[in-house]
Amino acid sequence: MLKKFLWAVVLGVAVYGSGVYAQEKVKVIYPDGSVRYEDPTPAAVVAAPTPAAAPAGSKTVSGVSCCPCNGGTGKCTPECKKGKNEPEVSSLCPPGTTECKDIPVVVDGSLETTTSEEKFYVSEEPYEAFVKVPAIEIKSTERCEFKRIKYKVDCCEITVCVPCQSCITKSKKCVLNTSKVKHKILVKLRRDGTYDVYVLDVPGMPKQYLVVNEGTKQDVKETTDIDLP
Numbered sequence: 001m002l003k004k005f006l007w008a009v010v011l012g013v014a015v016y017g018s019g020v021y022a023q024e025k026v027k028v029i030y031p032d033g034s035v036r037y038e039d040p041t042p043a044a045v046v047a048a049p050t051p052a053a054a055p056a057g058s059k060t061v062s063g064v065s066c067c068p069c070n071g072g073t074g075k076c077t078p079e080c081k082k083g084k085n086e087p088e089v090s091s092l093c094p095p096g097t098t099e100c101k102d103i104p105v106v107v108d109g110s111l112e113t114t115t116s117e118e119k120f121y122v123s124e125e126p127y128e129a130f131v132k133v134p135a136i137e138i139k140s141t142e143r144c145e146f147k148r149i150k151y152k153v154d155c156c157e158i159t160v161c162v163p164c165q166s167c168i169t170k171s172k173k174c175v176l177n178t179s180k181v182k183h184k185i186l187v188k189l190r191r192d193g194t195y196d197v198y199v200l201d202v203p204g205m206p207k208q209y210l211v212v213n214e215g216t217k218q219d220v221k222e223t224t225d226i227d228l229p
């Protein structure tokens with residue numbers, strides 16, 4: 001037992017002296033320039049291979065990545081097409097320029113002028129006719145009231161019905177009556193073939209007013225009893 005203990009002490013001293021279990025910190029420099037002292041790693045770390053430098057004069061294209069070529073699962077951007085795989089071209093060239101030259105506008109002389117006149121009425125004919133005109137109608141209505149009276153004459157008593165009261169009711173209203181006399185009228189033909197009928201000089205009315213407006217021959221006939229040719 002004593003032999004085993006002494007052998008362990010010797011082995012420990014030898015190992016300690018070799019530096020395997022030394023507790024010295026390892027100096028580590030990080031990419032941002034900071035320096036830290038850390039415990040040594042139990043195993044050596046294999047550093048990733050440094051990418052090969054691009055040829056002189058080459059440019060890095062943003063948005064384009066290289067996909068693994070040794071069986072990796074990553075996708076290329078953009079992916080290659082199956083079959084024909086010709087280059088695709090999009091033009092980013094500035095647009096062309098256009099030069100414009102003004103062409104003067106020259107007006108020579110004046111426009112031809114034509115004159116025309118279209119009258120509202122193409123003809124008119126005077127007539128006389130009975131027409132309906134406004135009038136004031138005053139009316140008196142008489143009403144009689146009757147009653148039975150009883151009276152005595154000598155030795156007789158008589159009962160008889162007699163008129164006892166007369167009542168007159170007067171009323172006034174505005175009406176449209178056919179005139180009692182013929183009035184002057186003008187039948188005017190419009191250029192569109194319709195007729196206007198004017199009535200002239202009726203007391204209490206405008207000096208001229210229409211009883212047919214844009215009417216037909218039948219309208220004139222029914223209003224004035226005049227047969228137009």
